[in-house]
Amino acid sequence: MLTFIIRRLGTMALTMLCLTLVVFFLVNLEPNLKKLAISQTEMRTTSDQLESWLVKNGYRENFFIRYGQWLGVVKKQPNIDPATGAATPRFRFCDEPSEPAFAGVLQGNFGCSTKFKTSVAAKLFPALGATGILMFWVLVTMVPIALLIGILAGMREGSRLDRTLSVASIATTATPEYVSGVIFTVIFASWLGWLNGSAASASQGITFYNFTLPVMTLAVYGIGYIARMTRASMVEVMTQQYIRTARLKGLSFGNVVVKHALRNALIAPFTVIMLQFPWLLTGVVIVEVMFRYQGFGYTLVEAAGNNDIDLLLGCSLVSVFIVLITQLISDIGYAYLNPRIRVQ
Amino acid sequence: MQIEYIGAFQIVLGVLYQFWPVWLAMAIVLFASFNFRKHLGLYGQLYDSGVGISGVFICFFWLFTAIFASRVAPFDPLAQIPIMKDALPGAIVPDSGKTYLFGGDKLSRDVFSRMVFGSQIVLIIAPAATAFALMVGITLGLPAGYYGGKIDAFLSFLANLVLAFPVILLFYLLVTPGIMDTPIPYAMAGVFFLFPIIFFTVLFYTRFKTRPEKLYPYVGLTLLLGGWVYAGLVFNADPLGIISIDPNQLNIFVAVVFASSPGVFRIVRGLTMDIKTRDYVSAAQTRGERPWYIMLWEILPNARGPLIVDACLRIGYTTILLGTLGYFGLGLAPESPDWGTAIKDASRLLRSFIHPALPPTFALMSFVLGLNLLADALREQSMKD
Numbered sequence: 001m002l003t004f005i006i007r008r009l010g011t012m013a014l015t016m017l018c019l020t021l022v023v024f025f026l027v028n029l030e031p032n033l034k035k036l037a038i039s040q041t042e043m044r045t046t047s048d049q050l051e052s053w054l055v056k057n058g059y060r061e062n063f064f065i066r067y068g069q070w071l072g073v074v075k076k077q078p079n080i081d082p083a084t085g086a087a088t089p090r091f092r093f094c095d096e097p098s099e100p101a102f103a104g105v106l107q108g109n110f111g112c113s114t115k116f117k118t119s120v121a122a123k124l125f126p127a128l129g130a131t132g133i134l135m136f137w138v139l140v141t142m143v144p145i146a147l148l149i150g151i152l153a154g155m156r157e158g159s160r161l162d163r164t165l166s167v168a169s170i171a172t173t174a175t176p177e178y179v180s181g182v183i184f185t186v187i188f189a190s191w192l193g194w195l196n197g198s199a200a201s202a203s204q205g206i207t208f209y210n211f212t213l214p215v216m217t218l219a220v221y222g223i224g225y226i227a228r229m230t231r232a233s234m235v236e237v238m239t240q241q242y243i244r245t246a247r248l249k250g251l252s253f254g255n256v257v258v259k260h261a262l263r264n265a266l267i268a269p270f271t272v273i274m275l276q277f278p279w280l281l282t283g284v285v286i287v288e289v290m291f292r293y294q295g296f297g298y299t300l301v302e303a304a305g306n307n308d309i310d311l312l313l314g315c316s317l318v319s320v321f322i323v324l325i326t327q328l329i330s331d332i333g334y335a336y337l338n339p340r341i342r343v344q
Numbered sequence: 345m346q347i348e349y350i351g352a353f354q355i356v357l358g359v360l361y362q363f364w365p366v367w368l369a370m371a372i373v374l375f376a377s378f379n380f381r382k383h384l385g386l387y388g389q390l391y392d393s394g395v396g397i398s399g400v401f402i403c404f405f406w407l408f409t410a411i412f413a414s415r416v417a418p419f420d421p422l423a424q425i426p427i428m429k430d431a432l433p434g435a436i437v438p439d440s441g442k443t444y445l446f447g448g449d450k451l452s453r454d455v456f457s458r459m460v461f462g463s464q465i466v467l468i469i470a471p472a473a474t475a476f477a478l479m480v481g482i483t484l485g486l487p488a489g490y491y492g493g494k495i496d497a498f499l500s501f502l503a504n505l506v507l508a509f510p511v512i513l514l515f516y517l518l519v520t521p522g523i524m525d526t527p528i529p530y531a532m533a534g535v536f537f538l539f540p541i542i543f544f545t546v547l548f549y550t551r552f553k554t555r556p557e558k559l560y561p562y563v564g565l566t567l568l569l570g571g572w573v574y575a576g577l578v579f580n581a582d583p584l585g586i587i588s589i590d591p592n593q594l595n596i597f598v599a600v601v602f603a604s605s606p607g608v609f610r611i612v613r614g615l616t617m618d619i620k621t622r623d624y625v626s627a628a629q630t631r632g633e634r635p636w637y638i639m640l641w642e643i644l645p646n647a648r649g650p651l652i653v654d655a656c657l658r659i660g661y662t663t664i665l666l667g668t669l670g671y672f673g674l675g676l677a678p679e680s681p682d683w684g685t686a687i688k689d690a691s692r693l694l695r696s697f698i699h700p701a702l703p704p705t706f707a708l709m710s711f712v713l714g715l716n717l718l719a720d721a722l723r724e725q726s727m728k729d
Contacts, residue, residue, distance in 0.1 A: 011501070015504065018505055019509065026517040029526050031523065031525045031526065166720075170713065171713055174712040174716050175709050176664045176668070178667060178668065178671045179667070179705045179708055181691070182701050186694065186698045186701065186702065281512075282510055286512075286671065290691065316509075320508050323510070
């Protein structure tokens with residue numbers, strides 16, 4: 001088991017290395033650098049000035065050296081002001097070492113955000129916290145509802161209840177966040193006026209009024225999928241011999257479902273729920289933009305829209321880490337929950 | 345000038361009337377298929393269940409809407425009639441007497457016509473991108489599952505790499521206006537569009553290797569047709585000038601194929617690993633068949649059931665991806681009538697007007713729902729066998 005985890009962690013590190021290299025390559029494409037230079041310099045600069053801005057801030061150095069500097073395996077050189085000869089930070093809003101030093105991600109330095117004019121860490125981690133709150137409420141509502149629907153539907157396969165719930169869950173999986181978000185806003189904010197169509201005020205304080213719509217929108221898309229997986233697993237369990245034995249012993253149907261079927265039926269949905277995280281991540285971006293909630297997704301869109309190199313790299317590192325760690329947890333958890341599976 | 349309105353009942357009638365070519369075509373197709381369903385194989389079996397019929401109904405509805413879009417839509421999707429800005433549903437255009445059935449949007453275009461024309465964009469890109477993703481996934485997934493070992497480890501690592509990317513970040517990086525100045529989209533298109541040609545060439549070669557009279561026409565035709573489409577799409581140099589693609593659409597297309605082919609790869613790989621332990625594969629191996637013959641002519645036909653179901657779901661998923669691209673304003677032109685862009689434009693103004701938001705949302709939802717119902721019915725049918 002331990003070697004399995006270590007090997008998986010090694011693959012994870014390699015994956016993250018490859019992905020950040022790809023992202024680094026894409027954000028440093030010539031048109032993207034131009035875009036960054038234009039947005040960072042004053043209006044009506046000539047292309048010569050743009051070029052000198054890029055050279056001055058070190059964007060023209062060797063690609064791999066810069067990637068190494070970002071990663072923290074190559075020493076970062078201080079930026080010497082040619083006029084005074086003193087070391088000055090490239091961007092006045094965040095610190096830089098005044099002498100050559102390793103200052104990359106491995107040392108915990110995520111760099112500077114050119115869009116938000118602060119260090120990446122100062123922007124990214126509060127945003128992650130905000131998204132964490134959103135995710136928490138989504139999971140708290142989504143998981144119990146989905147499991148309940150799946151169990152009720154899978155309890156008696158082919159019954160009217162099963163048909164109704166199955167079609168309902170297919171319908172929710174067919175409704176992406178940007179569709180359900182619009183529909184819910186129309187119903188609950190525009191017509192009924194019960195809820196707030198914007199979650200911008202949720203950064204100050206979360207209330208039922210401003211936070212229900214984003215949570216609902218995110219949860220609905222996931223509910224259908226988890227419910228269908230739970231149903232399939234429940235249906236399979238209900239046809240097993242031991243369920244029939246329990247019934248023939250004279251146990252009531254409810255008793256059989258709760259005591260014998262449930263525990264075995266919940267193994268498969270566990271992995272599904274863990275693997276929902278990558279999906280939730282995309283959903284979070286859409287929902288946060290739609291409801292103007294200042295979280296991780298909103299930061300990612302802003303970073304990507306403005307080609308904020310360091311912030312975008314930080315965002316991709318975080319999201320890739322979340323995806324991979326949930327995969328690992330789901331594998332370990334699956335092996336732990338299901339004694340029939342032994343990890344080689 | 346005062347705008348006159350028609351009532352809600354007349355709007356419903358008007359919409360039903362506008363769709364008359366669709367109803368006619370659907371009546372013919374559904375009636376014929378229903379009567380001959382016993383002879384139509386898997387497709388015919390769909391008509392045995394309510395879920396299947398509703399899935400087929402919705403999918404055909406949007407298919408025929410896309411085909412007859414210029415006949416169904418009363419207005420041009422880009423035409424602006426200034427007086428109709430934000431007009432409510434059922435507003436009558438003063439000059440022509442025609443009606444904005446679902447009202448006008450903030451740029452005074454007809455919401456109904458835009459919804460109808462939006463179906464064209466979705467129904468061209470989504471199935472085509474899914475087909476390419478299937479080709480890529482199958483061509484790489486078969487050897488990965490069959491040989492295992494190093495090939496499998498390498499290809500699976502690549503697939504997991506792409507899958508670990510959040511889709512939205514991938515799109516922001518790959519579908520930006522700036523990237524069109526670099527050769528990246530064309531290089532990716534060049535790689536992806538090669539797969540169907542490789543697939544069909546190997547497919548025919550393994551089958552007809554010993555029968556040159558059949559081999560040469562099939563392979564020749566594949567190379568000719570494939571090369572023609574390839575030249576048109578990747579190099580924009582079709583000698584006949586028939587096939588061409590807008591650079592933006594090529595970019596979207598490539599990004600969508602890139603995002604969804606690892607999923608197909610994983611499914612094909614899993615199916616192959618399962619099927620290669622069967623007796624008929626051992627029989628073929630004992631007979632001395634080549635690996636690629638076994639993969640393409642023994643394993644692939646037996647994996648078709650789950651693959652068809654997955655293809656249905658995947659077209660729906662691709663539709664959602666296209667909508668996401670539109671919603672973030674990536675790739676597609678800002679005035680494009682596709683559903684995602686329409687939802688984006690309308691959702692900014694929900695506080696004042698809700699009517700432009702509803703038609704595209706329901707259109708997208710119903711189309712994906714139809715595909716999911718279809719997939720569900722197909723799965724049920726394949727379980728029965």
